[in-house]
Amino acid sequence: MAGAQPLPGEDFIEEGADPRAAVRRRTGIVLIWVASIGLGLVIVLQALNSAGVLPLGLKDWRPTLYGYVLWAVALGYGLVLTRGEAGRRALFILPAALFTVAMAIFPTLFGFSIAFTDWNLSSFSGQKFNGFDNLAQLFRDPFYWNALANMVFYVLMVLVEYAIAFGLALLLNAEIRARKLWRVTFLIPLMLSPVAVSWMVGKSMLEYRFGPVARFARWLGWDTPSFFGDAWIAKLSIEAMDAWVSIPFVMILLLAGLQALPKEVQEAARVDGATGWQSFWKITFPLMLPVSITAIVLRIIFKLKLADIVINVTSGGPGGATDTVSSFIYREYRDRSNVGYGTMLAMFYLVLIVVFVTLLLNFVSKRMQRMT
């Protein structure tokens, strides 16, 4: 699969007139061919079997799975035989590459083929190709567009999370006692599972009668606190929970950036009489820009997957106000077993994400180039 080039100044040991090497090379080529043809044969037989043309009595597609694994082993061994050292080097990335192709690329392509069918797992009619019907339905689905609009809100809130995380990182970077203890304390929410947080915070602390936050809100003068009744308050409550879990992640990245800053620059600014505020905006913040951008981009990527908390606390309510694309598709499948349409929604989302992230990375790298 992947051929490695020799490092410069290194000889290609396998090249030579050694007859045994030639035999080895030929064995390798034959091995790869035999394995590939074998795998192809298994797939064809399985397809015939599942189409009912050739009843082999196979209940599932496991033989194809085993065939793929055997083929991968044969390919690796064949590469070593044919290419020698270069093949041995290719063997390093081969497992990860073949694994990713089988587990991510193939299912995604398969997903695109499901997306254009009418397929409900709970009905008996099975899979039916229906062209662009799903896509047309998608454009008419107000709940999907509502979920996408909510995603814009959630992604924009990353900037607020970033601001809080920056503040915390500055606190941790100040001259304080027991820095490690504070750091561990701040890191704890990151360890917790979103499902547990859904209960601990969403269902327990934010409970409108007995929850401590509701009690606190009443003490502040909000007589009838309700955190999931009003659309915007519900959105903010969900965002607050997600922020609580993930602010430590951004904070740790920023703290590492702060600790790597050259101390001399800040010293020089202080000698020149710059106040803390000035030296932050003129020196620390610009120097922190690369780390900040890494943190924000990573956080946005994770934010686009937000689902667990929404599924467990509000199920998208009230009236879809807190829905994310993931939680909406989850319900589309869970409640309606609508695999065809649900997959189209997911694939459309994937295309949007890829375009968005590509544009974001381009924008960021252009901006960075202009600055340096």
Next chain:
Amino acid sequence: MTTASESFAIEEEAGAAARWSRYLVKRALIYAGLVLWAFVSLFPVYWTITTSMKVAKNVQQGALIPWVDYQPNWLGWRSLGLSPDTILTTSTVRDEFLLRFLNSVTTAVSASILAVLIGALAAYGLSRFRYKFLWMRNNDISFFFLSQLILPPVVLALPFLVLYRELALLDTTVGLVLLYTLSVLPIVIWIMKDQFDTIPTELDEAAQVDGLGSWGTFFRIILPMALPGMVAAFILSLILCWNEYFFAALLTSTDAKTLPVMVASQTGSQGINWWSMAALSTAAIGPLVLVGILLERYIIKGLTAGAVK
């Protein structure tokens, strides 16, 4: 002359006093901020642990401090079969809980080991050799692996539902392990590549001179040196897999169900049984809070890999 220098000294003294008081205010503000956020970080955990020992009346009263506001008892833990007086008796709830707990451990540990294994191999290859496959060179291959990070679980969930049904992998731990390995692989490769890049290539060259092949060099010389990175990648994978809910909720039903799915399924039914939910949540987050406190160094190493150049 003397008066001028005296007034100057006084001014300086006043300046020093002002600076000192400003310094004190600044310190106070810093510590106030730290205490405030520590409270925000810890209170939900504290609330959950204490609630697991409250009875209905205490919850309704909003009791906060054990022994002062209320008398703690083992109610929540008894309902899980984990309190001191029930730990030796048989309990179906406890059996169920232990089964889910064990499922979570098996799944998370296997997926993390698999991911670190194939991730470390790929990262070493990308760090040391130059590959060319079709149009793809090292940077493109690295990007190919890392780009999997943006793939949202929801895109893979439905295709996998269909594929796993055909492969008879639905509701199996193996199926879940494969998916979790996929989802943490980009992060593992990221961390491990960062780690290998810090190990000088002279070591590889020396090992090759000693007659070790590329695989011998990797296993005998480089891998032991990359241990901190491997631990960091492993711990981070463990946390992510342990907490994963989306795939587990869609792809498991009875046999392979993990702890987060069990916690989630309890919240929906029959109103809220505060104390038992609190006990269950505590048991679900407990291991990770411990891991977080004990192995914080590695978590930070993993999180910051490659972020700061």
